[in-house]
Amino acid sequence: MVTYLATAFLARFADEGVGIALALLAVERTGSPASGAFVLTAWLAPHAVAAPVVGALAERARVPRLFHGCALAVFGAAIALLGLTLGRAPMPLTLGAALVGGSVGPMVTGGLSSLLATRVPAGQTRTRAYALDATTYNAAAVAAPAAVSTAATATSATLATALLATSAGCAALLCMAQRLPAADRDASRHPPLRRGLRPGELAIGVRALWHIPQLRAVTVATCVAFLGVGGLPVTAVLLAAQRGEPGAGGVLLTAFAVGGLVGSLGVARWRRAPAPARLARLGLLATATALAAAALAPSLPWTVALFALAGLGDGPLLTATLRIRADHAPEEARTQVFTLGAGLKLTAAAAGTALVGAFAHLPALVLTLFVAVLHLAAAALVEALGRRSGSQHRPGVDA
Structure with a gap:
């Protein structure tokens, strides 16, 4: 449980800090927050559309912790790419990175929380587990904006964004270290991903x-x-x-x-x-x-x-x-x-x-x-x- 909570907090810390990091990056490099707002829109837009797709892929994955870990790695890489390209590279490249990062965003929130249900029995034990899971959202909402603002003031918005990407990367590594749920040990229950997703599954x-x-x-x-x-x-x-x-x-x-x-x-x-x-x-x-x-x-x-x-x-x-x-x-x-x-x-x-x-x-x-x-x-x-x-x-x- 401790490893899960650390994974969830680090991932959600990165997620909660993206909005302010993009605004600070845009001001630092262009003098206006407008481009940051456009990129943030591209980051948020795919969440609802991508949710059923990434959720279905996660259900089909032979090794769920590996799938979740890879999703978190993509999430962190997208944040890093935003830090490198916003205000420095053509906008379509930055928007593309935002769309990719936003597409795996549902795995940072709901996707991670779904893992707990496979490990914790129903009843008050599950209520306590999800109460602790909820604290990772709240703690990240408190800590991330303050940390990004402080880092940007002390150094630069670029390094503040790198902090978020590093947090997501650490979450990906910790996700790989979590104890295997039953689904990981019984790969035969999960059809191979190469067969693709049927429309009905979504x-x-x-x-x-x-x-x-x-x-x-x-x-x-x-x-x-x-x-x-x-x-x-x-x-x-x-x-x-x-x-x-x-x-x-x-x-x-x-x-x-x-x-x-x-x-x-x-x-x-x-x-x-x-x-x-x-x-x-x-x-x-x-x-x-x-x-x-x-x-x-x-x-x-x-x-x-x-x-x-x-x-x-x-x-x-x-x-x-x-x-x-x-x-x-x-x-x-x-x-x-x-x-x-x-x-x-x-x-x-x-x-x-x-x-x-x-x-x-x-x-x-x-x-x-x-x-x-x-x-x-x-x-x-x-x-x-x-x-x-x-x-x-x-x-x-x-x-």
Whole structure:
């Protein structure tokens, strides 16, 4: 488990730092962040489209840890190539590297998380394992932007990007060192990759997400919530400016990420944590309530504290989401379910960023309340869609 957590943190550290590294590289080399924004768009664009493909390939791999390790190596190599080419080489080459790196991005998030389900039995043990997995996301979200900014200030954006590529490379090596899951030891279960993927295989994960009520509920709910999460960076900047501190938007986002880290660690130590669906509802309600209060807070310190409380709900939500995917995804499509779920959430977040950006002229209070309402709606969806899955409850899964 320690090796897995180290692998996941290093990979997600690289992933969380890419956005700011590209912006800093573009400013350092061209004087404008515009080219960095274009490259970041190319990096994010293929996530949802590539998710079913890389997920299906991972399911077919004879040695899963080798496949995941190679995907992480490609991820790191793409980051390194971005650091070498942005602002120095023709833009099509840089965009091509971004598209390749973004295509294996789902393996860094959902793909890695899918490995835990093959190693940890269902029940509270699995909840704790996925709570610890969630901490790698939150810890990376806290550490990566700070590390990249510090490295770029002390040295250069080029070396800061090299730091991210090295982190991904180390994750690839650690992935190879992980203990073999059963699938690695029984290669006969996995058809050879040279036969290629049939179109129907790419739809298995989509069908699972739609037809299995528990997966449908958590997928729809988290996508609605992430419409709000995607708009949170813009909202935080505007809210900080309204409080008289225009540069404190980053402080609010850091507080949210730290809250998520504390929330995940808390679930990991919670011996009698609620069933995953209930845990998801509680997390969404906590985030909605705290963000609504933050919109009305009288000063910046209160706003920071309430953003931290909002993040405190985000940690349990991520834990519950990962646990539900692990418990209810069909074994033959588990990795696809994880990669698709991650890709859809990212797509929803990107749509949320665009939506809030289009309405950035509205008061920050209104935008923050909008994000809170989306989380409240997501909690209602978990409740409403979850009722339909009651008759299909599998004994022991939510114990």
